[in-house]
Amino acid sequence: MNVLESASLNSNAIYPLELEVNGERRWLWVRAAETLLHTLRDHLGLTGCKPGCENGDCGACTVILNGLPMKSCLMLAVEADGQRITTIEGLKHSPVQEQFVLKQAFQCGYCTSGFIMNGHGLLSAHPDADPETIRLWLESNICRCTSYEEIHGAIMAALAVNKEGGSATGSS
Amino acid sequence: MIPFDFEYYRPSSVKEAADAYQALQAQGKQPMYWSGGTEIITMARLNEDRPGAVVDLKAIPECNVIEFRENDLIIGGCVTLSAVTGSNFFPLLGRAAQGVADQTSRNKITLGGNLCGRIYYREAVLPLLVADSRLVIAGKGGVREAAIHEVFRGQIRLEPGEFLLQTVTDREFVSLPSVHVKKRQIGNVGYPLVTLVAVKKGSRIRAAFSGICGFPFRSASIEQVLNTPGLSAEERARQAAGRLPAPPLTNTEGTADYRLFLFKQTIKDAIHALEGR
Amino acid sequence: MTGTARYTGDTSKPGLLHAALAVSPHAHARMLSIDTSAARSVPGVRAVITGEDFPVLTGSPLEDRPPLALEKVRYFGEPVAVVVADAEYIAEMAALQVRVEYETLPLVQSPLEAYKPGAPLIHERLAEYKHYEEVYPEPGTNVASRNRIRKGNMEEGWSRSVHTIEVRVSMPQSDHAAMEPRCSTAELLPDGKAVIHSASQSPYIIRSQINRYFHIPLQQIIVHTPLVGGGFGGKAAVQLEFLAFLASRAVGGKAVKLVNSRERDMVSSPVHIGLESRVKLGCTADGKIAAAEITHWFDGGAYSDRGPIMSKAGASDCSGPYRIDNLQCDSLCMYTNHPYSTSFRGFGHPELTFAIERAMDVMAARLSMDPLEFRFLNAIGPGDTTPTQTLLDRSTVGNLPMCIAKLKDMIRWDEQPLIEAKGHFVKARGVCCMWKNSNTPADAGAGAVIIFNADGSVNLLCGAVEIGQGTRTSLTQMVAELLRMDVHKVSISTDVNTETEPQLWKTVASRSTFLVGNAIRAAAHDAIVQLKNTAARVLQLPSAELEIGGGRVYSMRDPGIGIEITKIALGYKLPEGGTIGSQVIGRGSYAMRDIKELDPMTGKGKPGPEWTVGAQMVEVELDTRDYSYRILQAATVIDAGKVINPVFARGQITGGMSMGLGLASREAFAFNDEAQVLNPQFRTYHMLRYGEQPAYFVDFVETPNAEAPFGLRGIGEHGIIGMPAALANALSAATGIALNRLPLTPERIWRTAHDTL
DSSP: OOHHEEEEEEHGGGEEEEETTTTEEEEEEEETOOOOHHIIIITTTTTTTTOOOSSSSTTTTEEEEHHHHHHHHBBBGGTTTOEEEOOGBBOSHHHHHHHHHHOOOSSOOTTTTHHHHHHHHHHOOOOOHHHHHHHHHTTSSSOOSSSSSHHHHHHHHHHHHHHHHTTOOOOO | OOOOOOOOOOOSSSSHHHHHHHHHTTTTEEEEEESSHHHHHHHHTTSSSSEEEEEEEEOOOOGOOOEEHHHHHHHEETTTHHHHHHSSSHHHHHHHHHHHHHHHHEEEEEEEEHHHSSSSOOOOOHHHHHTTTTEEEEEEEEEEEHHHHHHHEEEEEOTTHHHHHHHEEEEHHHHHHHEEEEESSSSSSSSSEEEEEEETTTTEEEEEEESSSSEEEEEEHHHHHHHHEEEHHHHHHHHTHHHHHHOOOOOOTTHHHHHHHHHHHHHHHHHHHHOOO | OOOOOGGGGOOTTTEEEEEEEOOOOOOSEEEEEEEHHHHHHSTTTTEEEEEGGGGOBBBBBBBBBSOBBEEEEETTTTTEEEEESSHHHHHHHHHTTOOEEEEOOOOOSSSHHHSSSTOOOOTGGGGGGOOSSSSBTTTTTTTTEEEEESSSHHHHHHHHHSSEEEEEEOOOOOOOOOSSEEEEEEEEESSSSSSEEOOSOOOHHHHHHHHHHOOOGGGGEEEEEOBOOOTTTGGGGSSHHHHHHHHHHHHHTOOEEEHHHHHHHHSOOOOOOOOEEEEEEEEEETTTEEEEEEEEEEEESSTTTTTTOOOOHHHHTTTTTTOOOOOOEEEEEEESSSOOOOOTTTHHHHHHHHHHHHHHHHHHHHHTOOOOHHHHHHBOOOOOBTTOOBBBHHHHOOOHHHHHHHHHHHGGGGGGSEEEETTTTEEEEEEEEEEEEEOTTTTTTEEEEEETTTTSSEEEEEOOOOOSSHHHHHHHHHHHHTTTTTTGGEEOOOSSTTTTTTBBBBBTOOOOOHHHHHHHHHHHHHHHHHHHHHHHHHHTTTTTGEEEEEEEESSSSTSEEEEHHHTEEEEEEETTOOOOEEOEEHHHHHEEEEOBOOOOOTSSOSSOOEEEEEEEEEEEEETTTOOOOEEEEEEEEEEEESSSSSHHHHHHHHHHHHHHHHHHOEEEEETTOOBBOOOOOTTTTTOOOTOOOOEEEEEEOOOOOOTGGGGGOOOOTTTGGTTTHHHHHHHHHHHOOOOOBBBOOOOHHHHHHHHHH
8 A cells, every 4th residue: 555545544454355256345544554364264254274383393384375375364454455365165066175075185184274275276387286386385384193194195185186186176 | 463553554656665664763653663563463462562653565566576586586675485395496494484383474474573583593584695696775765775684783783764675695695405304402493502504616615594592693703614624524513502692592402512512513504504514 | 284273272253362471470378469450451351350250279180280370379470369351462461560579488399399397388388288089198298198018018029139220210201292282262241151162181171170169060161162272181181271261251151262472381380200210229139020119200380280190100110021929119200399290191001101111221231141031031921910019911911022022023023133333323222111000090981872864874973072183083983884884984073062972081191082983882782683673573573683874774684674764763664654763863881991000018909901012123223423313213012902994003112102202302391500491492492393304113912801892901101111221221222321211312421431440
């Protein structure tokens, strides 16, 4: 936003914001110091992204921002102004989601949406991801319940299904 | 959750940014420049950084450049580490950047943020140090260019109100034979115990380090040892360890002793890799 | 999966207030004064509470912990005040304004230091603390509890021993690190009800503790536990619930939410217990263990919580799954100025197993015996007695020799050398055996209700918390199997509500399926009797001749004769009017039987209904240049009694193994000289990440446990138990040095090698 334009609004450090979330346009006001994670959860009710560490270390809050996975705790909501966001609530029967269920790749489920969003981003960006790329992407998230064996299985299967099925990555 | 409020500005030109910073500074708001902002968020939530205002540089076109201009590789301060790696314009820088944090975080962490942050590893600077890169610095007086060695000594040393706009690297450096080694406490994500970046230019090895001391550095004295003919790799590593610019670091990742052990190990590995066995 | 699963922290409502903690920067200090005025003056703050507002000691079994520090603080991060405000960030902002003046006190940094005569006392008034359950504090010292095992004749044991070895081990405190930080909401309604939502493994304990300390009748306390984002024992403790309750009370009963930040969750809330231990083993010339003397000093931290019960477990299963007739053990829960500990997956067993299994490997080496062979030779079995002098039979102890044999086959033990060097890489394998008893209280129990609906479907009510182990799903499967109906017709809510669901002790100790399963068995039986009685009257057949299945009650003799359950689930309406029977509601409950408290001087007693036994292996590849290593393989064979759901069972075991490998290789709190935790973040507290997982091998032995539904044994915790020992044994083999201190970071191995040379 323009420096001079916002100067009159800034006494409370509250800013207007326009987001495209899961295909819908949303307008709201947020504190500048509020992270995207809290805006999504507290203002938009999208509680699928989870606070796990709020420090960028665990990946439970991962969403897709302009096509790339993003830890929503490492981003101010105001930084996302005008941008396109997909949360787990915006995925419908995506290959990664379906394979997570089929491969039983979750236990408590708390890290799951973050893993799925990251995996979904991986499928879109690297449909032919090699093992090294898969590791690099997925080591951004922590799961405490599973041994990662199941998650690995789900991601490999999703990559395979995605390639077979061609285009659809299931984003709404 | 960040336990205080700050104001947020997103100027779209260098001049606007510098002016905003100056105005906010004059108002006593202790502004901070914001690039990826990841470090400020993580420190602010622990009340360790307390800016009254932040000036986001991401809307400044020059900050987002990543391209060759004739013989120079120009990378804007707001280019993310994953974009640096993904471009593959400077593979060594790409590898050093890829050692920082994790892939998703690197979609937000920027080159400028890594170089200018308080977290003292700043590993992305290492390739720029060995490549004698130049830094383009913006401030209220406009834009200036300086040798990295003048401005970056352990940490970036800018005048108040200045920010890092771009890095400029001579094309000849991006494809030199190179080595990047990062040793962590354990696992594939985390701060370094030792990170080494080295290139071979002509017959000389240039090397820069992070993790071993509380700041990243390139040392003429160590490079002199590394390039002493006739010395075994073992001996060069031993002598290099005696020429550190500061005592080795101890923190939760590891102790000074073990860092020193790894430091010598990585130097030997680098020599072998660059000189052949 | 779709983002719709609701955890405690996902729910909000208009008017909800938020609380934040102010915590101590010191690990041991007298509180000289506390000034909350600056915090109170922050706009949006509704209340600030300090220890003086509720000077009551809590804890189970030993009441030693004030919910907010009183007079002094005993660990870094201890809560000293709670701020309630309109928004979370305001509460946090104000919490930073709580000013406490401290006078620091001498520190106790380890359980052995705590045990030294003249060590600074952490609880000066230990003698005055009330306690219930088994706990044996020693006032005037830092011993929160001591259990003893005295079995056989030590003198005879040592005299029969040709070989003796001694091993000292240590395992540091670490964290449960469930991905969901702890979170509680409390609201006090005008009609006197207290409503608590909590990410908890023990909603019914929350209810009884709120009842105990705030004198609200049990039926007026309603605890809701929705899906829990991982617990591993850490969410069995009651802590934030008290603070949320106090916070709500301070603002006239309005709903208040208290969420831990990761840093608070790791340090201010209870943690994984540490251990220092000394094991002496004596062995005959032919490899039979003749004597063992074991001392465990658990690092329980500043308050005891479940520490004394874990140290009791450390005593009762101290021998590992081996026949040791002459055995002495002292197991102590020590107070230190570390964060306080609570139950952790394995409940004392990963710790005690690390101690005994390192000793087993050292002894096997002394005997030049194959380490698995040595274990096989000494494996405990029917006719042997446990350290608690419980006589074992096949049902109670299962089949360890079979587990060992199966493990050997699975990992091709005999086809591969223990150690294999290739260039600067060394591949090596380490094994261990483990066992575990549940150490539940003698009166732990559960209830279940099965309600039939008009369409023949049923709703199951029970108190098991869904925490990722798939318990609630398993329980519906159990109902379906018992009632011989389609599992899709059995419904269970995801959340537990203490107002509507019958009590379960806690969702811990791999006990839920056992306790609730037994209750369900009774409830299903009760429902079947009701169905048959109604059907018998409608069909004019004796109920003993009736069978149930496929949505019908039918004649055993002529299955063609029968009636649809849909016609009798709510009672059978006669065509001419009138009804036979009424709605079918099966009820059942179960309580542990036959558990005997351990004698404090000898340990004689019975700690639980059955043991689960198993054998495990870890294979590593060590880079001898820098001591980094990869974990290539990890294997477990466990006697599960009966495997109900193979996919869940494998997932539980490998999940436990993964956690155990993390614990063994890297997880530890880093303390500075002031006993401050320097790594309360996942950035610096390292956990296993994707890509580091070894190849997992899991198999089961099925020796039924007579007392359990379907003969099953607990397996939820067990994958973790032997991993630290197996990894240490593998790396000790690879390096040729004794690695007895966890975690086994490359630096730790390097340092041990360095110091040994």
